Amino acid sequence: MRITIISVCPDLLSAFIAADRKLARTHPGACELRLFNATSPPSPQDAARLPGAVANSDFLAIDLSGAPRAWTDALAGPVAAYEGDLLPPGHLFTDRLRLGAVRPAPGGVPIGPAGPGAQPTSAEGAEPERFRADLANLSTLLRCFHAMTPVHTMAFLTLLLHEYGGHPEIAVTPAEYPGDGIVAVDLAGGREFTDVRRYAEAVGGPGRRQVALVLHPGNGYPIDSTAATRAVVEALGEHCWVLPLAVRDATRTVDDLRRLMADAGIVPDVVVNMLSLRLGTSYGGGTGGAGAELLDEWGAAHVHPILLTRITIDDWLRLPSGLSPAKVMVSMMLPELDGCIDEIPVAAMSAPRVDERYGVALNALTPIPEQVDRLAGRVAGLLRLRRLDPAEARVAIIGYDYPAGESRLLGGSFLDVAASMSAVLAELARTGYRVGTPGPDELLDRLLARAVNSPRFGAPDAPFVYPRAQARADLGDERACAQVDEAWPADGPSAPMTTPEGDFIIPALEFGNALVGIQPGRGGGATADAQAHDKTAPPHPQYLAFYTWLQKVWRPDVIVHVGTHGTMEFLGGKENAVSTRCYPDIMMGSVPHVYLYYAGNPAEGLIAVRRSHAQIVSHQPVAMVPGGLHDTLAELDELVAEYRRSLALAPATSAELLEEVRRRAEAEHLPTDPDELESRLDRLAQSLTPMGLHVFGRTWTAAQTRTMVHGALGHGTAELPPAVEVVAEAEGLDPATVDELPRTELTRLRERATQLIDAALD
Template identity: 30%
Template sequence: MHVVFRESHGLDETETPTDLGQRPADLVVLSLSDSDLGAMAAGWARGGGREGRMPSLRLANIAALKHPLSVDVYVEQTLEGAKGVLVRMIGGAPYWPYGLQQIAALARRNGIALAVLPGDGRPDASLDAFSTVPVSTLRRLQHLCDEGGAVAAQAALAQLAMAAGLYAGPVSGAKAVPMVGAWTPGHGVACPLIAATPGDAPLALVAFYRSYLVAADLAPVEALCEALAARGFRALGLFAPSLKAPEAAGWLARQVRTLRPAVIVNATAFSGRGADGASPLDAAGAPVLQVALSTSTRAAWAEAARGLSPADLAMHVALPEVDGRLFAGVASFKEPGARDPDLEFARVAHRPEPPRIAAIADRAAAWRRLAATPASEKRVALVLSTYPGREWNLAHAVGLDAVASADAILGDLAEAGWAVEDGVTVEDLRASRVRWPLAAYRAALARLPDGLRDALAAAWGAPEDDPAVEDGAFAFVALRRGRAVVALQPERGATAARDAEYHDLSRTPRHAYVAFYLWLRGETDALVHVGAHGTLEWLPGKAVALSDECWPEALTGAMPVIYPFIVNDPGEAAQAKRRIG
C-alpha cells in the first residue's frame, strides 16, 4: 500500500492518516496511555530485550491510529508478522471500533494471541470477545497492567509471549507498586515520615499521579522538587491514583494533616473534592498551587494565544478552580523522545520547562513568605481600578466605592496586627504622589525580556517622554499608610483613548504603567486589587499558562495577587484569576 501522508498538528488536533513506519515484530502493544507504553519499554529493556533475551517488540499509541487508513496500513505493515498483540483500551470498544475489528479479524486469520484489555482499571467484559487468548490469561494480564511499573510490564510481556508460544525468561523483583506513597529524587518510593527529613526548613509537598511513577515519567516532578529545594524548602512528593478514590483520599488527607506543609504544589488534574465536599489537599490549610502538565507540545503552547488546549484547560485549570486552587502555570509538555531503533518507537513523555518550573517555585516561595512573615512586618499594596467612567471619576469601579473599601480593608488589617493605618479619602489620594527615579526604572526594565522592551519602545518611545515623568522621575498617584501603599492603577495608554484601549489585548502598556508594577514588586509582599475590573488582566499575552514574555506575568512576577471580584461577572473574574491571580 502506497500512501502520501500530510500532517499538521496544533492544539486543535484532527484525525489524519499516519504511517508509523514500523517493521513486524513478535509482540506488539497498543495503548492510549503513554504511561502504559513507557512502562512496557522499560519492562522490555529490563528483561534483556536489547540483548535478545525477550521477543522483539513494537509499541504504538492508538491515538496515532484513529484514522481507518492508519489502521489498514499498520495491520498490513506491522501486525501481519506479529505472534502476540496486547491492546489497552480507554473508553471501551466504541472508542476504536474499526481498529479492534480489523485486529481481531487478523488475529483469527493468522492465529495471533490477541488480548484486548480495559485501560482504566474498570472491568469491561465486552472487550473479551475481541480476544483470542483464554480468559484466565486475560485476567492475569489485566492484573499486571493495572499494577504498572517496569517489573509488572516485563511480567506482562512474558505472559503474552507464553500465550504466543514464545519464550521469555523468569521475571524477578516485586511486581507491585504501592497505590499511594511518598517519593523524593533521592529516596525514590519511601515512607512519608522517613522521606520528609526533619529540619527547620519549610516543607513543600508535590502531589502527583501514581501513573507517572509506574511509567517512569517523573521528570517534571523531579524538577519541581529540585527547584523548591533550591528555594529553601524540604520537598516531598506524594502520589496516588486519584484525589477522589476514597482510600487514597483518606491516606492523602492524613499525610497532609500530619506533615503540615507550608505549601502544596498540585500536579494532578480535575477537582479533588469528594462526596463530603472536601479535598484531601486542604487538610493542612496551606496554599495549594495548581500546575499543568500539558498534554500538548511546547511548540503548540508557544504558538497558541490561548496557552492550553481545551482539554488541558478543563483538566488543569477550570475544574481545579472549583477547589479554590491558585493556578501557578504550566510545568511541562508532552514531547516525543528520540526514536528507539530497537522498538521503532519514540516515547512521548513529560519534559519539564525550566523557566516555568522556576516561576512555579518562585510563586510557592512568595506565598510561603507571605504566610511566614509576622503581621507587623507584612507589606501590602492596595491598587484601585480606573474602570472607564467620567474624567472626574477617581478609582471608579462597578457597584463599589473603591476608596471606602480600601480604607475598610486597612482597618481590618490593622485590627489583625498589621502595621498599617486607615483613614484614606478621595482627597488624600488625589493629592498624593510617590516618585520613582528614571534610573531605577531603567535598571528594572533591563531585566524584562528583549521582546517586551522592544515592543514598549516601538509603541511609546523613550521613558522620559512619558507624561507621568516629572523632573527625572515617575510620579505615581499613591500614598503610604504605614506598611501599606494605596495607589491608583495608572492608565495603560492615553487617557483620551481609555474606552478603546481598556480591553485591548494587543495594546502594549505605556512606560508609566510598566514602571508602576516594577516599582511595586520592591515595595510589597502582596497586591490586593480593589474594584472590578482593572487593566492588568487585559494586557497582551496568553489567555492562560503564561510565559515570561506575557505582560501580566512580566509585571507581577511571583507576587501574590488577591483580587476581590464582583460576583455577577464570573467570566472576567476567571480571566483575572488565570492571568494574574
C-alpha cells in the same frame, strides 16, 4: 512473535524498547516489536505501515485513551479483520478482547482503568483450567502495561513469549506492582514509606521549617511525571520542608491524607497539588468537595501546578490559547472548585525524536525550568506572608482610573473603592499592621492631588520617580522590553506620566507600611476601552515600570487589587495557563495577589484567577430595589394608561392616542402593541436598581436585607419562580399568563406576595 503496541503513552513505548533491546541480546529473533505513538494524529508513515502491522501481528495492544479520533478511524478496518490475540487496556476496541481462551466481557465493558473491571468470558469449548490461566495472564499483562517501567515491560514481553509465542525456554521476568493509596516518596533514594513519620526519620523532619505537601501522580501511566515532580520538589526545598506524596488511588486521597498527616502530627502550610480533577476524585468516581473540606481544616493554601501531557513545550509557548477546552476542564475548572490558586504549567512534552529502528516518535514529560522557578517563587511568597509578623508586612493596595484621568479615579462595579480602601486600612491597623488610616475623603483628595494617571503631572508633583534605565535593569527581561518598545514606539521624554528626562512617574502614596497606588492606564483617546481588554497587546512602558517598581523597589509582601475590575489581568498573553512570558505573570512575579471582586461577576473573576494568579475575595452586591420608570419610559407608561382610559371615556381620541403610543414605543425599541408594551414596561419597572455603593466589609442592615429578599423572591431564582407567579398559582390562576393579567390584578397579586414575604421575615 510479532507484537504490535499502539499507545498514547510514550514512556511506555520507551520502556518496551528498552526491554526489547535487552531480549534481543539474550534471545535474538524471539520478538519482533512494532510500536506506534498515538498521542498525535497518524503520520503518513504511520498510516502506511499500520494496516500491515495489524494484519501480521500475533499479539496486538491498542491503548487509545484520549488519542485523536484519526487513530480509531485508521484502525477500524484492520482490527475488524484481525483474528489474533488483542489487549485493549482502555475503553476502545474492548469488544475485540482476546487472549487464548479469554473473550470480551458482556457488552465489551472496558477491563482497564477506564472501566469497572467486568469479568471477561471464556471461548466456547475452552477447558476451564486453560481459561483460568489465560484470565490470570490477562490480569498480569494489564498490571504490567499500566506500571510502565522497563522491568514491567520485560515481564509483559517474556510472559507473552513464554505462554503464547512458542518460547517456553524464555523465563517470565518477575515483577512487583505498586500498591494503592498514598505513599511518601524519597525521590533521591527511590524509597517509599507508608508512614510519614518513618519518612521524616529517614530523610530528616521539618523541624521549625514550614511544610509544603506535594501531591503527585503515583502511577506512571499514562505519563511518567517523576522528572517534573523531582524538579518541583527540589525548587520548593529551598524555601520549606517538602513532603512528596505519590497518589495511586485518587478516590482514597482525602481519607488517606487525613490519616497520614494526623498520625505524623504535621499540618501543611501549603498543598501543592499536581493532580487533575477535584481532590479526592478520579475518572472512576470519588467524593467531590471532601478535598476542600480537608484544606479548610488545615488552613492550607492550595497551589496547582499543571502538567501539560499532550503538547510540546514549544507548541505551548507559541499558542495564544493556553490549554484546550478539555484540559481546562480537568486541570483548571475542577481544581478551582477546591479553591486552588497559582495554576502554573511546570512541565510539557519534549520535542519528539524518531527512533529509527522502531520507526516511532518518542518524547517525555519535561520540566520547564522558568515555570518551576515561578511556582517555587509564588509558594515562597505565600509562605512568607503566612509567617510574617503583621507589624513587618508591607501591603500594596491598588485602585484604577481607566481611561486615565481624575473623573475615573477609584472606579469599581457596585463598590465605593475609596471607602473600601479606607476600611481595609483600618482593619489592617486594628490587627497589628503598621499602616496609616486615612478616611475616604482624605484618601481620595490626596490621590487626586498627587497620584492620578494624567498628563498634567510634572516631576515636582510626582510621588515617586523611577529612572527609566533602572526600570529596565530591574525587570531584567529584554524580550518583554523589546516587545513594549515595538508596540509603543512613540514613548519617550514627552510621553504622559514621564518626567522631562523620560523617567517614569509612579502614581502612589505611602501610609506607613501600606502603599495606595493607581494602576496605569493602557492607553487613551477613542480606543481606550478597547485597549483596556486587549489580551494580545503588551502594556505601555509606564505600566510595565509601575509593577516592576512595586516588585523591585517598594517590595510588598502582598498586592491587593480593589474593585471590579482593573486591566492587568487583560494584558497580552495566553488565555489561560500563562507562562513567564505573559504580561499578567510578569506584572505579579512572585508576590501574593489578592483581588477584591464583585460576587456577581464570577466569569471575569476567573480571568483574574487564571491569568494573574489572583486569590479572589468576593464582596457582596449593594442592596437593590425595583427601579421604577423614569423620564421617557414613565411618560410612555402614562400615555398607555391614558389610552386605556380613553377607550371608555373618550373613544374619539383613542385612535390618535394609540398612534402616539406606537410612535413613542418604536422610538424606544419597545413593542408597539399596547398589551405587550404594558407588560414590558411593567417588567422594566420591577428591574432591580442598586441603592448606592457597597463598602467592603460592611454587611446589609436589616432593612437592606429585607429589601434584597423581596427583590430576589420577586424576580425568582433558578429553582423558584417569581413570587407573583407562586401567589397566582395558589389562587388557581395559570402562572404562565400572569403578564397578560390587567395591571390592577397584577398589582393586587404583587401586594399579596409582599405581605406573605414580610410575614415570613417577621
